[in-house]
Amino acid sequence: MSQLSLDEIAVRLESHNSGDRLVALASLRNVSPDEAFPLIEKVLDDENLQVRSMAIFALGVKPTAQSFPILVQVLESEPDYSIRAGAAGALGYLEDGRAFEPLVRAFYEDTDWLVRFSAAVSLGNLKNPRAQEVLIKALDSKEVVLQQAAIAALGEIGAVEAVDRILSFAQSEDWLVRQRLAEALGHLPTEKSISALKYLAKDSHSQVAEAARLSLQRLA
DSSP states (O other): OOOOOHHHHHHHHTOSOHHHHHHHHHGGGGSOHHHHHHHHHTTTTOSSHHHHHHHHHHHHHSOOTTHHHHHHHHHHHOSOHHHHHHHHHHHHHHTOGGGHHHHHHHHHHOSOHHHHHHHHHHHHHHTOGGGHHHHHHHTTOSOHHHHHHHHHHHHHTTOGGGHHHHGGGTTOSOHHHHHHHHHHHTTSOSHHHHHHHHHHTTOSSHHHHHHHHHHHHHHO
């Protein structure tokens, strides 16, 4: 498909066909953030959930000064959990330190696991050491995906103090948990990390073993 012009994108965003609006949003990938924002703004309140979700995501990957306050407002007041989760994820893309408090609030206060998952991932993206307490709490979640997100994020923020805590997942039945652990340990240089990675390098699942080998190379 040929690249749409800004005028063509604007016209498609006004279309009654949600497919046209989705194509228009996808076409913004080669447009500068400042040019993209007024176009994204057109569909932030779209009646179609998929269009709204894509528009929220676009605010994260096409950041402008307007992105942050809009995403925080959506995260804190949007009724639909999937849109709130998208806003939490988009805040991580911004890598804006101001997002720390809203993301922590979302993790503690939101009732939906998907929003809390997105908040945990984004806290890792911010690489703020203050997130350690929140992420360690996430390790106690009954949702395995939240545990995965927390382990990965603790690696992202370089939480060496959390090594003992995350090593308890070395024998998790979920191979993705073990893979996230192997990846995280590659960012946490301690003797215990190296010992655990040598153990995980012999894991029965090939992706876990490969992740452990790559982390050992990183630490070396």
